[in-house]
Structure formats: structure tokens, C-alpha cells
Amino acid sequence: MRVTVKFFGFPSAFGRDNAKTFALPEGATIAQLLAVIKAEAGPDLDAFAQKSSVVVNQARAERDTVLHDGDEVMLMFTLGGG
Amino acid sequence: MLYGYMGKMLFVDLTRGKIEEQELSPELARNFIGGYGLGARVLYDLIKPGIDPLGPENVLGFVTGPATGSGAFFGSRFGLVCKSPVNGCWCDSNSGGYFGAELKKAGFDAVFFTGISPQPVYLWVKDGKAELRDARQLWGKDTRETLEILKAELGDPLIRASIIGQAGERLALFSCPINDGHRALGRGGGGAVMGSKKLKAIVARGNLEVPLANPEKVKAINRRIAELMRSGPLKEPLRWFGTYGTGGTTPGSALDGNSPVKNWGGVGLRDFGEEAANKIGSTAFDKYKVKKYACRNCPLGCGAEYEVKSERWQVGKTDRPEYETSASFGTLLLNSDGESILMANEICSRYGLDTISAGATIGWAMECYDRGLLTRDDLDGIELSWGNSEAVIAILKKIANVEGCGAILAKGSEAAANYWGKGHEYLITIKGMELPLHDPKFAPGFVRTYQFDPTPGRHVKGGLGHMQEVGDLKDKYNYYNTGYLDVENTVNVEVLTAAGFCLMMDFPCPEGARNEYIEAITGWPFNAQQCYITGMRILNMRHAFNLREGFKPSDFVVPARVVGSPPHQEGPLAGIKVDHERLARNFFHFACWDYETGKPSLESLRGIGGLEHVIRDLYGEEASCASR
Numbered sequence: 001m002r003v004t005v006k007f008f009g010f011p012s013a014f015g016r017d018n019a020k021t022f023a024l025p026e027g028a029t030i031a032q033l034l035a036v037i038k039a040e041a042g043p044d045l046d047a048f049a050q051k052s053s054v055v056v057n058q059a060r061a062e063r064d065t066v067l068h069d070g071d072e073v074m075l076m077f078t079l080g081g082g
Numbered sequence: 083m084l085y086g087y088m089g090k091m092l093f094v095d096l097t098r099g100k101i102e103e104q105e106l107s108p109e110l111a112r113n114f115i116g117g118y119g120l121g122a123r124v125l126y127d128l129i130k131p132g133i134d135p136l137g138p139e140n141v142l143g144f145v146t147g148p149a150t151g152s153g154a155f156f157g158s159r160f161g162l163v164c165k166s167p168v169n170g171c172w173c174d175s176n177s178g179g180y181f182g183a184e185l186k187k188a189g190f191d192a193v194f195f196t197g198i199s200p201q202p203v204y205l206w207v208k209d210g211k212a213e214l215r216d217a218r219q220l221w222g223k224d225t226r227e228t229l230e231i232l233k234a235e236l237g238d239p240l241i242r243a244s245i246i247g248q249a250g251e252r253l254a255l256f257s258c259p260i261n262d263g264h265r266a267l268g269r270g271g272g273g274a275v276m277g278s279k280k281l282k283a284i285v286a287r288g289n290l291e292v293p294l295a296n297p298e299k300v301k302a303i304n305r306r307i308a309e310l311m312r313s314g315p316l317k318e319p320l321r322w323f324g325t326y327g328t329g330g331t332t333p334g335s336a337l338d339g340n341s342p343v344k345n346w347g348g349v350g351l352r353d354f355g356e357e358a359a360n361k362i363g364s365t366a367f368d369k370y371k372v373k374k375y376a377c378r379n380c381p382l383g384c385g386a387e388y389e390v391k392s393e394r395w396q397v398g399k400t401d402r403p404e405y406e407t408s409a410s411f412g413t414l415l416l417n418s419d420g421e422s423i424l425m426a427n428e429i430c431s432r433y434g435l436d437t438i439s440a441g442a443t444i445g446w447a448m449e450c451y452d453r454g455l456l457t458r459d460d461l462d463g464i465e466l467s468w469g470n471s472e473a474v475i476a477i478l479k480k481i482a483n484v485e486g487c488g489a490i491l492a493k494g495s496e497a498a499a500n501y502w503g504k505g506h507e508y509l510i511t512i513k514g515m516e517l518p519l520h521d522p523k524f525a526p527g528f529v530r531t532y533q534f535d536p537t538p539g540r541h542v543k544g545g546l547g548h549m550q551e552v553g554d555l556k557d558k559y560n561y562y563n564t565g566y567l568d569v570e571n572t573v574n575v576e577v578l579t580a581a582g583f584c585l586m587m588d589f590p591c592p593e594g595a596r597n598e599y600i601e602a603i604t605g606w607p608f609n610a611q612q613c614y615i616t617g618m619r620i621l622n623m624r625h626a627f628n629l630r631e632g633f634k635p636s637d638f639v640v641p642a643r644v645v646g647s648p649p650h651q652e653g654p655l656a657g658i659k660v661d662h663e664r665l666a667r668n669f670f671h672f673a674c675w676d677y678e679t680g681k682p683s684l685e686s687l688r689g690i691g692g693l694e695h696v697i698r699d700l701y702g703e704e705a706s707c708a709s710r
Contacts, residue, residue: 077332
């Protein structure tokens with residue numbers, strides 16, 4: 001299956017739009033998606049991903065949320081504070 | 083020898099024009115560290131309960147900590163303390179930049195003002211000497227103009243100053259002093275207290291050295307942190323933070339539910355949207371950046387100077403807005419016009435206004451306008467519809483000048499609702515204080531801090547909120563036994579802030595660095611347990627001020643929207659209802675505060691120590707004597 005990931009507050013590791021489509025096995029979770037991102041983009045980007053909140057199809061998601069083909073995932077990096 | 087301190091405090095009687103020096107006792111310093119801890123202890127003795135915050139009996143303090151100007155990384159902060167004119171509660175706020183260290187290097191750990199000057203004055207402090215000077219020529223000038231005039235008048239381009247603008251002079255209740263152009267002692271109305279005292283500015287220039295117990299150890303800790311920032315696992319996020327500042331997270335926060343939207347009544351993904359969100363963060367604003375800058379001794383450097391050449395707004399040279407500012411003038415108002423946010427930020431810097439309360443008060447008025455409760459006639463002809471950036475700037479200028487409808491709104495949203503006799507159901511305030519831009523439905527811990535910090539409505543007072551914003555935290559909606567961690571995080575921040583450190587030090591610094599710095603600066607043993615007890619003492623000291631004013635927990639009411647009552651029907655926060663009462667009860671239990679009266683237990687006050695005067699007021703003279 002394929003899911004599209006949009007990155008907010010990340011360095012532009014995936015091009016100007018900061019969005020990329022990933023191929024994942026059926027039944028993959030957000031945690032598995034993050035592992036794929038780490039493998040492709042390296043530990044520096046993973047440091048952002050691990051500190052991100054996740055929204056899937058405009059709803060709140062957790063690391064164990066199961067993804068489906070065509071899902072839109074948003075990763076929002078935050079350091080907290082203000 | 084008192085290491086980490088200059089050992090002197092100034093007491094300025096503005097009514098009589100008298101200045102007195104007092105020694106800072108080692109006991110006072112050690113018990114309350116500095117900043118608002120020291121300030122709370124001093125003001126508890128000087129301020130009688132029930133006094134008018136804008137009258138001569140209020141005491142206004144500017145207080146540094148041992149870290150301020152010590153050379154320790156992140157040690158640039160200083161605090162303002164007074165009784166708040168917004169709600170009569172305890173008030174403290176703190177700021178970074180360079181002013182705090184300059185005040186200290188000018189010879190003083192703290193300055194306290196009483197009385198009201200017969201005419202506008204400023205305090206000039208240089209190398210151990212202080213004098214009040216005529217400020218009539220400065221009255222009516224904005225903060226940037228004032229600083230330039232002061233530099234010329236004093237013949238020194240390197241002075242640092244904390245200054246009120248016209249909003250403070252005219253007693254706007256969310257006005258604040260500004261230092262170093264953009265840094266604000268933002269919240270609680272300290273600007274109005276300065277204005278009421280006819281105190282335009284405090285100006286400092288210092289060449290004295292802050293004595294350190296172990297300067298080599300301070301340098302060694304600095305080196306360790308610098309290395310961690312260069313090559314640790316968070317090196318890229320920290321570099322990113324140094325590039326974009328707090329505002330870099332604004333677009334994501336606008337969409338994941340962290341930022342409240344449409345006066346807390348909207349859903350970011352539905353009502354604001356991705357395109358709008360991407361227009362209001364530091365990433366979008368980066369095209370205006372001239373250069374980045376940092377507060378004194380900060381290795382992160384989250385600030386930036388901008389140059390905005392706009393045909394619509396006379397922004398010019400300005401500074402990067404913080405996250406709070408981009409959200410308060412952005413998502414909260416459905417305003418995606420980025421340059422209007424930069425303009426609003428510049429107006430607040432020049433006139434001296436708290437950007438959180440300014441944006442939030444306009445958000446309340448917008449909702450009232452949208453619902454027909456306020457009309458164009460009420461708002462001096464301004465069409466204050468959602469997202470109307472021209473209207474935002476027009477009404478903000480009125481607030482900054484305290485004129486027309488701006489004179490009503492400059493007292494804050496709750497006072498405006500009382501004046502017009504409507505719109506109370508749309509207020510997002512606790513005890514009259516507009517709430518910051520972190521939604522407790524996204525990070526539930528914030529609501530306990532907003533409700534029960536002695537300065538209600540603050541996001542920088544520790545607790546669970548900030549740790550719940552980051553990463554995978556499924557358990558953040560689990561309210562089991564939250565009190566212990568909530569209290570621990572709170573008292574750690576009490577010590578960090580009182581010492582003069584920046585909250586952002588927690589991102590790169592290893593566990594324990596704060597206490598190591600305090601040991602190296604002061605020479606006192608300062609382990610985790612000593613930190614805990616000291617933080618509890620400071621927290622209880624600030625809390626005792628409110629108890630003595632007669633406030634009880636039931637006076638601090640959380641608006642229903644803030645906790646999801648009713649819950650959102652869609653978006654990332656759908657279905658979430660925050661159990662704020664349980665969070666509060668858990669906190670009170672571990673803080674040893676009675677949930678009905680707010681009183682700390684006698685046993686806990688005795689255990690903490692150094693609070694005999696609080697015991698006397700809460701439990702009587704006999705109990706106090708037995709505690710000595």
C-alpha cells in the first residue's frame with residue numbers, strides 16, 4: 001500500500017513541498033512508517049519524527065495506529081515551549 | 083562572600099525621590115534563589131493585602147538570579163514582580179535579552195519601586211550608583227524611540243533599558259515593559275504598574291563582574307553543553323530551532339490541535355487549513371530575515387532581526403515573532419495575512435503590549451462581532467470580522483493608544499465584557515487573564531498550570547503541558563496519579579526561572595545541568611532534593627500571596643471550551659474532554675494544598691522551612707514560633 005506523508009516543521013529533506021509517498025506493507029503502523037522514514041532519510045530526520053505529533057486523514061493518531069492504502073499522514077514537529 | 087550575586091538591592095521610593103541600598107542576606111538568597119522567588123519573599127513583607135495594584139502601595143520589582151550575567155549558558159533572564167492590576171493576584175513575568183545581566187553588572191541584584199512619582203522619571207543605574215532622572219521628554223514616546231533618546235542623553239550607545247511605551251503610560255492592563263527592542267516582561271500588567279508610578283524606564287550600564295564560586299566549572303558545563311549541541315542526537319532539531327525560533331512550529335501546531343483556533347471555537351484543519359497555516363510561521367517569514375541573534379550567553383539563538391518592506395504596513399525593521407504571537411494574531415483570529423502578524427508584533431513591541439492578551443482580546447471581540455453582540459458602532463466603525471487583517475491592525479492601534487473602543491479593550495477581554503454587559507460566554511480567561519496558545523485538549527497538563535499557578539493563565543510555569551506536546555504520548559489522557567510529576571516539573575521550573583535561566587535550556591542540556599550550574603555559580607551544594615525543596619518554597623511563597631489576598635481555588639474557573647465541553651466533533655481533538663478537576667486534585671494532593679481552601683498543610687510548610695511568616699499568617703503566631 002502507499003501513504004502520503006506531509007512534514008511540518010521539518011528540514012526540507014523530501015523536496016520543496018516537504019511531502020512524499022511511501023510504500024508500506026499492508027497493516028503497517030505509524031511506528032513502521034517512522035522506521036521507513038529513518039531508513040531513507042537517516043537519524044537526523046528521525047530526531048524530528050520522534051518528536052512529532054501525528055494526524056492521519058485529519059484525525060489524531062498514535063504510533064500504533066494502523067495505516068491503510070491512500071492515507072494522508074501529517075507529521076508535526078514540535079519542541080514544546082513558546 | 084556571596085557568590086553569584088552582587089549582594090545589594092535597591093529600594094526606590096518614587097513619591098519622595100529617595101533611593102536606599104540594602105544588603106542581600108545570604109539566607110534570603112539561598113532560600114529563594116533570586117528572580118521571582120526573591121521577589122515574592124520581599125513583596126510579601128512590603129505589600130499589604132487588599133491594596134490597589136495601580137496605587138502607590140503596590141511594589142514593583144525587577145529581580146535577577148544567580149545565573150543572570152554569570153556566563154552560564156541560558157543565564158540571561160530576569161523577572162518583574164508586583165501585584166497584578168488585571169486580577170489582584172500575584173504577578174511575575176520574565177524576559178531575556180541583555181538588560182538583566184546589565185542591571186546586575188551595574189551592581190544590583192534587584193530594584194524595588196514603591197510610591198508614585200509626581201512627574202515621569204527613569205532610573206539610571208551605573209556601576210554601583212543609581213539616580214532618578216526626569217523623563218518628561220520621554221513620556222509619549224514608544225519604546226524604540228525612547229531607547230534612542232536615552233542613548234543620546236546618556237552619551238552611551240551600550241546602555242540597556244526596560245521601557246514602557248504609550249500603552250503602559252495610559253494604563254492598558256495588558257501593557258508590559260520591553261527591553262532590547264523586542265524582549266518583553268509580557269504578562270500580568272507590569273507595564274500599567276510602571277505607568278501608574280510614572281516610571282518610564284530603568285536604564286543600566288555595568289562593568290562590574292559577577293563573582294562566581296567556581297568559574298572553571300561553569301565554563302566546563304558550557305563546553306559540555308556546546309559539544310552535546312554539536313554532536314548529540316538532537317543536533318539537527320536544535321540547529322533548526324536556532325534557525326527558525328519558536329515560530330517555526332506554528333504551521334504544525336495550527337493543524338494538530340496545539341494552537342487554539344477562532345477564539346478556541348474552531349478546528350485548525352477545518353477552519354484555518356494547511357495553506358493558511360504555512361503562511362504564518364517563521365519558515366514563511368524567513369525571507370524577511372536580516373540576521374539571527376541570541377540573548378546573552380545563549381548558544382541556541384532563537385531571535386532574528388527582520389526587514390519588512392510592505393506597501394500596506396509600515397513595519398520596517400522589526401523582530402521575529404514568537405510562536406505565541408503568530409498564533410494569537412493568526413490562528414486565533416483566522417488571520418493568515420503574515421505581514422499583518424509582523425505589523426501587530428511590531429506595534430506591541432513599540433507601544434509595550436503583551437501579544438498574547440492583545441490577540442486574545444481581539445479574538446473575543448471578533449467572536450462577539452460575528453455573533454452580533456458587538457456592532458460597528460461599538461467598535462468605532464471597524465468591521466471586526468474573522469480573518470480581517472486590516473481590522474486587526476486598526477483595532478490594535480486603538481488598544482495601543484488606549485483610545486475609543488481601544489480604551490475599553492485595553493483593560494482586557496473580561497473587563498470589556500463587563501463594560502458592554504455581554505459576551506461573557508465567549509471569554510477565554512482564568513481570573514481575568516487571557517489564556518496562552520497551547521490547547522489543553524492537545525496537552526491536558528496545561529490546564530492545571532493555567533488554573534492554579536499563582537499567576538493564572540501562563541504557559542511557562544512548568545507542569546505536565548510541555549512534555550505532553552512532544553512525540554508519542556498516548557498516556558497524556560491518562561489522569562492516574564499525575565500529581566507527583568506535575569509538582570516535580572513545576573518546582574524544577576520554579577528554580578530554573580528564579581535562578582535566571584531560560585526555559586529553553588531543557589532542550590539541549592543533560593539532566594542535572596541546572597543544579598550543577600547553580601552549585602558552580604553559588605558554591606552551595608545543590609542536588610535534586612535541595613532543588614525540590616527550594617522550588618516548593620518559591621511556589622508556596624507565591625501561592626501564599628494569593629491566599630492572603632483572600633483567593634481560594636473556586637475563584638479560578640476554567641472556560642468550558644478549553645477543556646472540550648462540549649467536545650470537538652471533528653479534527654485531531656475530536657471527542658476529547660479534559661478532566662481538569664482530577665488534574666487539579668492530583669496536583670493539590672502532592673503539593674499538600676487543601677483543595678477547598680488552597681491552604682498548604684502546616685506540616686508541609688514546616689518541612690520546607692523558611693516560610694515562618696506564611697505559617698504565621700495561615701496558622702497563627704504560635705504555630706509560627708513552634709516552626710523556628
